[in-house]
Amino acid sequence: MESRKLGKTGLELPILSFGASSMGAEFRSIDINEAITCVSTAIECGMNFIDTSPYYGRGMSEVLLGVALQDVPRDDYILGTKLGRYDASHFDFSAKRVEESVDVSLHRMRTDYLDIVLCHDIEYVGLRQIVEETIPALRKIQQAGKVRHVGISGYPMKIFNYVLDNTEIDLMLSYNNYHLQNRKMESIIPRLKERGVGIMNAAPFCARLLTNAPLPSWHKSNQKTREAARAAAAVCEEYGVDIAQLAVQFAILNPDITTCVTGSANPGRVRQWAEWANVPINHELLAKVEALFAPVMGEVHIEGRPENN
Numbered sequence: 001m002e003s004r005k006l007g008k009t010g011l012e013l014p015i016l017s018f019g020a021s022s023m024g025a026e027f028r029s030i031d032i033n034e035a036i037t038c039v040s041t042a043i044e045c046g047m048n049f050i051d052t053s054p055y056y057g058r059g060m061s062e063v064l065l066g067v068a069l070q071d072v073p074r075d076d077y078i079l080g081t082k083l084g085r086y087d088a089s090h091f092d093f094s095a096k097r098v099e100e101s102v103d104v105s106l107h108r109m110r111t112d113y114l115d116i117v118l119c120h121d122i123e124y125v126g127l128r129q130i131v132e133e134t135i136p137a138l139r140k141i142q143q144a145g146k147v148r149h150v151g152i153s154g155y156p157m158k159i160f161n162y163v164l165d166n167t168e169i170d171l172m173l174s175y176n177n178y179h180l181q182n183r184k185m186e187s188i189i190p191r192l193k194e195r196g197v198g199i200m201n202a203a204p205f206c207a208r209l210l211t212n213a214p215l216p217s218w219h220k221s222n223q224k225t226r227e228a229a230r231a232a233a234a235v236c237e238e239y240g241v242d243i244a245q246l247a248v249q250f251a252i253l254n255p256d257i258t259t260c261v262t263g264s265a266n267p268g269r270v271r272q273w274a275e276w277a278n279v280p281i282n283h284e285l286l287a288k289v290e291a292l293f294a295p296v297m298g299e300v301h302i303e304g305r306p307e308n309n
Contacts, residue, residue, distance in 0.1 A: 001046025001274065004258045007198030009149045009170050011078060011115065015252040016277045017049035018042035018270065019202060019263030023064045024057020027216070030265040032064065039068035041267040043077055045274035051173070051202070051261045053082035053120050054105060062108035070110055080116030081105045082153060084125075084134065091125050095137035102141050113146055118153040118173055123304025127159060131166040151198070155303040160188050162308075164195065171198030176206050178257060180232065180243075180250055181225060181293045182300060189256050202261040204251035211244040220301040228296050232289045239285045246289060248273055249281040 001014040021027075023035045039050065050069075052061045062081065069077065083101035084093040102117065117138060122130050130152065138150045151171035152163055160172055172192065178185040178201045185201065192199050205211050207219055209229050215221070221229075233243040251260040264270055290297075302309050 001277065004255065006149075006200075006258045007171055007192070008196035009198050011149070011198070013049045013078060013200075013259040014046050015259055016047055016248070016273060017051060017200075017259045017261045018047045019261040020050055020052035020061045020065055021056040022263045022265040023052070024055075024059075024061035025265075026056055026061075028265075034267060035064055035265040036068040037267045038263075038265055038270050039065065040072070041270045042274075043072065045271055047270070047274060048076065049078040049080065049259060049261075051080045051116075051263075052109075053085065054101060054108075055082065055085045055087070055120060058087060059104075059108060062105055066108050066110040074111060078115045079109065079111060080118065081109070081114055082118045082120035084122065085120040091121075093119060093122070093125055093129055093134040095133050098134055098137040099141065102138075102146055106146065113148060115148045116151065116171065117141075117147045117149075118151045118171075121154050121304065122152055122163075123154045123156050123159050123308040125305070127162045127308060131163060135163075135167055135169065149198070153202075156300075156309040157184050157188055159304075159308055161191070164188075164191055164197070168195075169197055171200060173200040173202055173261070175202035175261075177201070177300075178251060178254070178260075179204050179206050180210050180247055180289055181206060181229065181296060182298050184298055184300060185257070186254075193256060199257050200259050200261060201251060201257045204247045204260050204262050205244060206247075210247040212242065222296075222299060225296045225299050228293050232292045235288050235292065236285065239282060241282065241285060243289075245276045245279070246281070246285060248276045249279065250286065252277055253281060 003012040149170040151169045153173040236243040
C-alpha cells in the first residue's frame with residue numbers, strides 16, 4: 001500500500017486507512033469475530049492507520065480494537081481516536097472530559113499512547129470552546145506523551161476555517177467532502193498545506209450513495225443526487241466496474257490528501273478495498289461519471305449548528 005506524509009507530523013499513513021466505526025455496530029448488526037478479524041486483515045493489507053471514536057458503539061469499537069490489537073506490536077499500526085462526542089446528542093468538550101476521555105480510550109485499547117486524537121464533530125457545539133478550552137487541554141496531554149498529534153474532525157468546511165483562523169492544529173479529518181459527488185474539501189487544501197496541517201479524508205462511498213447497496217433511511221441526499229448516483233452506477237456496470245471501486249480509486253487519487261478512511265466489519269470487503277486501491281483508475285469512466293454528477297456536484301446538507309455551516 002502506497003503511503004504519504006501527514007503534514008508536519010512526521011507520520012506516514014497508507015493512502016487507504018481502516019475506519020473502525022463499523023466495529024461499533026453503527027450501521028448494522030455485526031459478527032464480533034469477523035469484526036475483530038477485519039483489524040488483522042487491514043494491517044496485513046497495509047491499511048495500518050486505524051481510526052475510531054468513543055462514539056462508535058458508545059465504546060464498543062474501542063473495546064474490540066483493544067482485543068484485536070492486544071498481540072500486535074505497537075509499531076505495526078498507527079492509532080487514532082476522537083473525543084467530545086459520546087452519543088447522538090451528547091457532547092462534552094470540556095477540559096475535564098478531555099483528560100478523562102483520553103485515559104478511557106487508552107484503557108479500552110490497551111495502549112499507553114495515541115498517535116492521533118481528534119475533536120469529534122465540532123460543528124455541534126460552540127467553536128470558541130474548541131479553540132479556547134478543548135485544544136489547549138489536548139496540548140497539555142500531548143506534552144505528557146499520551147497523545148502525539150492533535151486535530152479536529154467534522155463535516156462543514158466553515159469549522160475548519162474557523163479553527164485555522166484562531167489556533168494551531170496538527171491535522172484534520174473531513175468526511176463526505178471528497179468523493180465522486182462532492183469536492184468541497186478542495187477549497188481548504190491550500191490553507192492546510194500552507195500551515196503544514198495533515199489532511200485526511202473519510203467516507204469515500206458517502207454512506208452507500210456511491211455503491212450498489214440500498215441507501216439507509218437516514219441518508220440526507222436529495223432525489224436528483226440519488227438519480228445521478230444510480231445513473232453513474234449503471235455506467236460503471238457497462239465498463240465492468242463496481243461504482244464502489246471507482247469511488248475508492250477516486251478518493252485516494254489526490255496527492256495532497258494523505259489518506260482516505262473507510263471501514264467495514266466484513267474482512268472480505270476490507271481486502272477487496274485494498275486490492276482496488278492498487279488498480280489504476282479508468283480515467284475515461286471517471287470522466288463519464290463526473291459528467292453525470294456535474295448538475296449535483298457539491299450538493300451538501302446542514303450538519304450541526306446552522307451558524308457552523
